[in-house]
Amino acid sequence: MALYAAAAAVLAGVESRQGSIKGLVYASRFQNVKQLYALVCETQRYSAVLDAVIASAGLLRAEKKLRPHLAKVLVYELLLGRGFRGGAGRWKPLLNRHQARLKAELARLKVHRGVSRNEDLLEVGCRPGLASQVPRFVRVNTLKTCSDNVIDYFKRQGFSYQGRASSLEDLRALKGKCFLLDPLLSELLVFPAQTDLHDHPLYLAGHLILQDKASCLPALLLDPPPGSHVIDACAAPGNKTSHLAALLKNQGKIFAFDLDAKRLASMATLLARTGVSCCQLAEEDFLAVSPSDQRYRQVQYILLDPSCSGSGMVTRQLEEPGAGAPSKERLQALAGFQQRALCHALTFPSLQRLVYSTCSLCQEENEDVVRDALQQSAGTFRLAPVLPSWPHRGLSTFPGAEHCLRASPETTLTGGFFIAVLERAEVPSSVSQAETSAPEHIPSAAPKRKKRRCKAAAAPSAPPRT
Incomplete structure (x- = not known):
C-alpha cells in the first residue's frame, strides 16, 4: 500500500x-x-x-x-x-x-x-515516440557479481539469451523474454524496452544497475585504473559513481560532491546497496572546492556531469508531455554554470583526464561549453579522440568537435546525451613520474566475453533477502 x-x-x-x-x-x-x-x-x-x-x-x-x-x-x-x-x-x-x-x-x-x-x-x-523504443539497459555491478552469473540467473528464470549483439538492429528486434549482451560494454545487458526489473531480486540486492547505455559511457571513457583518486563533481543520484567504483574495484578514492541533501541521501543508500566502499560523499558545491586542497593533490581523473536542461532524457516526455525546448534564458543560466564548473575542474593541478557529459541535446550546454573551456585552458588540455566507430559525433562548431560524442534514440537507441573527453596536453611538474606511469586505456570496443566463472561474487541462485 x-x-x-x-x-x-x-x-x-x-x-x-x-x-x-x-x-x-x-x-x-x-x-x-x-x-x-x-x-x-x-x-x-x-x-x-x-x-x-x-x-x-x-x-x-x-x-x-x-x-x-x-x-x-x-x-x-x-x-x-x-x-x-x-x-x-x-x-x-x-x-x-x-x-x-x-x-x-x-x-x-x-x-x-x-x-x-x-x-x-x-x-x-503523450504517446511514446522513439523514446519508447529505447531498450532496457542493465549494467552488471562487478563489485558483487559478473555477467556470466547474471546471464545464467536470467536463463534459469526462463529468459532466452541471444549472445552478444552485433548491430543496433539486433537491439531493435528484441521481444518478449529475450536479452542480449551489448556490443560495446561487456557488463551491459540489453532487454526489450518494456521490461521492468525494479522488483527483480538482483536489482534489489544491488547486483544490477538500471542505467541507460549513454549514461554508462562517461565512467567507461574516464577509465580510471584501480588505486586512482577520482572526483565526481556533481554526483547524485549515483549511478555513474557506482560505475566508477566498479572500474576502480573499490581500490582508490572517489570524492563525490553534490549540493542537494535529499539526492545525496538517496545516493548514499544506492552506494551502500551496490557495495561501494571507496567513495567519500560531501554535501558541498564543487565550485567551492579548492584545487589546492591537499586532499585532492593526487586527483588525476574528474567526471563532471553538471545540472542541465535534461532535454535528452527519454523520461522527460512522460513528465512533461509535449514539452518544448528550454527557454533561451534558462539555457544561458545553465551554460554559465556548466562553463564555470568545467573551467574550475581543469585547474586541479594533477588532473590528467576529464569527462564532461550532459543529458542535453542543446549546443549551448555541450559544444559551446567545451569550446570556451578549451580556449580558456590555453592549450593545456585537448579533446581526446574516443570511440571512432560511434555513429553520432559532436556538432561541427569548432575544430576538433568531431571528437565529442552525441547519443539519441534515433541514432544510438539510447537517451539523448553528450560526452567530451579532455586530456592534459602536458604533464604538470607537480605530478611525479610514479603517479603518471600507469597506462591509460581508451576503450574502443568491448572485450570478448571470457568463458569463466565468478568466484566469490556469484549472483544468488535464489532471491536474496533484502
Whole structure:
C-alpha cells in the first residue's frame, strides 16, 4: 500500500504545482524511488483516460472514502499496469468489486474512439515516440557479481539469451523474454524496452544497475585504473559513481560532491546497496572546492556531469508531455554554470583526464561549453579522440568537435546525451613520474566475453533477502 499512497501524494503535489515529478519523488522518502517515479509517470501519462474511465464507472460516487489521486493510481495498476504488485491493502477488494465495470468502461472508450490498443487512447503529445523504443539497459555491478552469473540467473528464470549483439538492429528486434549482451560494454545487458526489473531480486540486492547505455559511457571513457583518486563533481543520484567504483574495484578514492541533501541521501543508500566502499560523499558545491586542497593533490581523473536542461532524457516526455525546448534564458543560466564548473575542474593541478557529459541535446550546454573551456585552458588540455566507430559525433562548431560524442534514440537507441573527453596536453611538474606511469586505456570496443566463472561474487541462485 505504501507505493500507491506515495504515488497518489506525488500526483497531488504535481497537480497543485508543488514541484516536478522527480523532485517530489525524491522528497517522498519512498525507498524505491525509481519504481515510484515510473508508476507516477505512467499514471500521469494516462491521466485523461483514467479520469474518463473512473467517471463513467461512477467509482468515486460509489466509494466515498477513495480519494481521486489514489483512485487514479489504483485503476492504472488494475487496467493498464502490472496488477497490485505492491499490495493494495484494504483497497484491493474494493477495486476488485468494480473491476468488471471499470474494464467495460475502458473497452467502451476504445470502441468510441475507434482504437484497439491502450496507447492509442493517448493524446498525440503523450504517446511514446522513439523514446519508447529505447531498450532496457542493465549494467552488471562487478563489485558483487559478473555477467556470466547474471546471464545464467536470467536463463534459469526462463529468459532466452541471444549472445552478444552485433548491430543496433539486433537491439531493435528484441521481444518478449529475450536479452542480449551489448556490443560495446561487456557488463551491459540489453532487454526489450518494456521490461521492468525494479522488483527483480538482483536489482534489489544491488547486483544490477538500471542505467541507460549513454549514461554508462562517461565512467567507461574516464577509465580510471584501480588505486586512482577520482572526483565526481556533481554526483547524485549515483549511478555513474557506482560505475566508477566498479572500474576502480573499490581500490582508490572517489570524492563525490553534490549540493542537494535529499539526492545525496538517496545516493548514499544506492552506494551502500551496490557495495561501494571507496567513495567519500560531501554535501558541498564543487565550485567551492579548492584545487589546492591537499586532499585532492593526487586527483588525476574528474567526471563532471553538471545540472542541465535534461532535454535528452527519454523520461522527460512522460513528465512533461509535449514539452518544448528550454527557454533561451534558462539555457544561458545553465551554460554559465556548466562553463564555470568545467573551467574550475581543469585547474586541479594533477588532473590528467576529464569527462564532461550532459543529458542535453542543446549546443549551448555541450559544444559551446567545451569550446570556451578549451580556449580558456590555453592549450593545456585537448579533446581526446574516443570511440571512432560511434555513429553520432559532436556538432561541427569548432575544430576538433568531431571528437565529442552525441547519443539519441534515433541514432544510438539510447537517451539523448553528450560526452567530451579532455586530456592534459602536458604533464604538470607537480605530478611525479610514479603517479603518471600507469597506462591509460581508451576503450574502443568491448572485450570478448571470457568463458569463466565468478568466484566469490556469484549472483544468488535464489532471491536474496533484502
